[in-house]
Amino acid sequence: MKDKIMKLAKRYQIFILLLVINIVVLVISPNVGRKAFQMTGSNMLEMLSVLPPIFILLGLLDVWVKRETMIKYMGDNSGMVGVLLAFFLGSAAAGPLYAAFPVAGVLLKKGSKLSNVFIMLGAWSTTKIPLILFEASALGLKFMLVRFMMDLIGIAIISYITEKSLTQKDKDVIYQKAQQTE
Amino acid sequence: MTIALYVIAMIALAISFFKSREKTLHALKRAWKSFENILPQFLSILIIIGMMLALLTPEQISKLLGSESGWYGVLIAAAIGSITLIPGFVAFPLAAALLKSGAGYMQIAAFISTLMMVGIVTMPVESRYFGKKATLVRNAAAFGFSLIVALVMGVVL
Numbered sequence A: 001m002k003d004k005i006m007k008l009a010k011r012y013q014i015f016i017l018l019l020v021i022n023i024v025v026l027v028i029s030p031n032v033g034r035k036a037f038q039m040t041g042s043n044m045l046e047m048l049s050v051l052p053p054i055f056i057l058l059g060l061l062d063v064w065v066k067r068e069t070m071i072k073y074m075g076d077n078s079g080m081v082g083v084l085l086a087f088f089l090g091s092a093a094a095g096p097l098y099a100a101f102p103v104a105g106v107l108l109k110k111g112s113k114l115s116n117v118f119i120m121l122g123a124w125s126t127t128k129i130p131l132i133l134f135e136a137s138a139l140g141l142k143f144m145l146v147r148f149m150m151d152l153i154g155i156a157i158i159s160y161i162t163e164k165s166l167t168q169k170d171k172d173v174i175y176q177k178a179q180q181t182e
Numbered sequence B: 001m002t003i004a005l006y007v008i009a010m011i012a013l014a015i016s017f018f019k020s021r022e023k024t025l026h027a028l029k030r031a032w033k034s035f036e037n038i039l040p041q042f043l044s045i046l047i048i049i050g051m052m053l054a055l056l057t058p059e060q061i062s063k064l065l066g067s068e069s070g071w072y073g074v075l076i077a078a079a080i081g082s083i084t085l086i087p088g089f090v091a092f093p094l095a096a097a098l099l100k101s102g103a104g105y106m107q108i109a110a111f112i113s114t115l116m117m118v119g120i121v122t123m124p125v126e127s128r129y130f131g132k133k134a135t136l137v138r139n140a141a142a143f144g145f146s147l148i149v150a151l152v153m154g155v156v157l
Helices: A002-011 A013-028 A030-064 A067-074 A079-091 A097-109 A114-126 A129-139 A141-165 A168-180 B002-019 B021-055 B058-064 B067-083 B088-100 B105-117 B123-156
Strands: none
Touching: A002 A013, A013 A030, A013 B021, A030 A097, A030 B002, A030 B021, A067 A079, A079 A114, A097 A114, A097 A168, A097 B021, A097 B123, A114 A141, A114 B105, A114 B123, A129 A141, A129 B088, A129 B105, A141 B105, A141 B123, A168 B123, B002 B021, B021 B123, B058 B067, B058 B088, B067 B105, B067 B123, B088 B105, B105 B123
16 A cells, blocks of 8 residues: 555655745746646646547547558558548647547557658647647638648658658657556 | 547447457547556646746737837747747737737737747746757757747748
């Protein structure tokens, strides 16, 4: 029992440290501290509202989709189908970019091609459908369209550069990481 | 969209449950495990963002990004966008307000683009999955690309 608590405390040590800092700020400068807590609270609510379905789908994907299937559609020889699928997966998502990393982990674990995973990340970061609609209404259709067109090219270029920068050994390490994380 | 995601997740869960209770339970366990696995880092990120937003107000950002600020303003915008992590539904109205109060399209484009693609605060999470090298290269490439977006936006709009 004590071991378990220690383990838990260790995993959350940075969070606890930050929490303490925030409390100290609250004491020294109540206005800033209070605002920080409010921001954290509202962001946390947003996170908690969007993450459950993502992780449920992630779990289902992990259990139901066979490795062979993933390799066929998003693996090394998946070609254009893999690219489009990755783009669609990312664009249909919701939630902040950091929620995309666990999804990327499962895709890698199941044998998806690395560049396709980067495309998914790129789409998740910047061409999410609800966000695009929101962008058009806030900043105008032209702003959104120009940025969207550029992003399509940008996602491809960034994925390409990132993948090319990695040696085979780097890639192996990434796939190993994906196998280890549950 | 979040609602749509819930509907899809629920339908998928129902189909899965109908097909195999055991596998569904397993999937839910997996879901919880991968969530709990990343939770400490998520929570840390949330606090860092909260403190940042408390210190960096929209008025301050607006002051830094006037349309006369030129490339200097673009770089500041890109730096702010890279470091902060503002949810989209806050960022776009903020960007619209900044434009109205005199910020230039180039600066706003750099801000929005880096905000979405570059995540300095989330780098520890990213490198847990991709390693340091891939994380650094992706973020650097995204930063460079955002500057190009800003340039094009400045010409087109």
